[in-house]
Amino acid sequence: MDEGNVFGDVPHADWHGCAPPKRTVLDGRFARVEPLDAALHADRLMDAFAADAEGAMWRYLTAGPFTDRSFFRAWCETMMAESDPLFFALVDRRRDAPLGFCSYMRITPQHGCIEAGSVAFSPALQRTRIATEAMYLLMRHAFDDLGYRRYEWKCNNANLASRAAANRLGFRFEGVFRKHQVVKGRNRDTAWYAITDDEWPLVRQALEAWLAPENFDAAGLQVAGLAEIRDGLTVQGEGTLA
Secondary structure, eight states: OOHHHHTTOOOOTTOOOOOOOOSOOEEOSSEEEEEOOHHHHHHHHHHHHTTOTTOGGGTTSSSOOOOOHHHHHHHHHHHHTOSSSEEEEEEETTTTEEEEEEEEEEEETTTTEEEEEEEEEOTTTTTSHHHHHHHHHHHHIIIIITOOSEEEEEEETTOHHHHHHHHHHTOEEEEEEEEEEEETTEEEEEEEEEEETTTHHHHHHHHHHHHSGGGBOTTSOBSSOHHHHHHHHHHTTSOOOO
């Protein structure tokens, strides 16, 4: 037995790295992911965030809560100048309304590893097809367009909603880094999740099946859940996340 291969030490002589992501627009049926632009997005994002009067969406994020428009606009301008993290606004295409933001971060093209981070969903974006499609568009761009091998999701281990989102989207849980950070004066144990390029085809197929028009009734309610669809594909022998 080749013990090296058991532990993932697989030859990769043809690996030459991949390109860093750029400020580009990703279009879907429900969502548009576009480079964060303070002039275009800041005020409208603040309007969307205002629906979260108690600031619950910011509890586990390093940024926010944002209550001052001029401060948030300046923060957006600062983020616009960064290439890592690389921030995007998440837009409802039907209303042309930015409802949240996300970033590519900890970008390591030489190893083909990239993370989805700083995920901020306003109440109007939470638990919607727009949110799921936005996450799909970012994954698809990283794997299919840029050639990344590993797509990560990390969150506070106490953030049950974020952990549930990672599981639902098809990320695999890899463990908890205890006492990893101090965020806003509190300890953060960080839960690590990832999708690798060999797992991506199944994850992509499930996401595309869930987003398909025939998976929603006239009232816009899902016919089958994303995890249910993915489990069905696994049973059919299309792949496995186990």
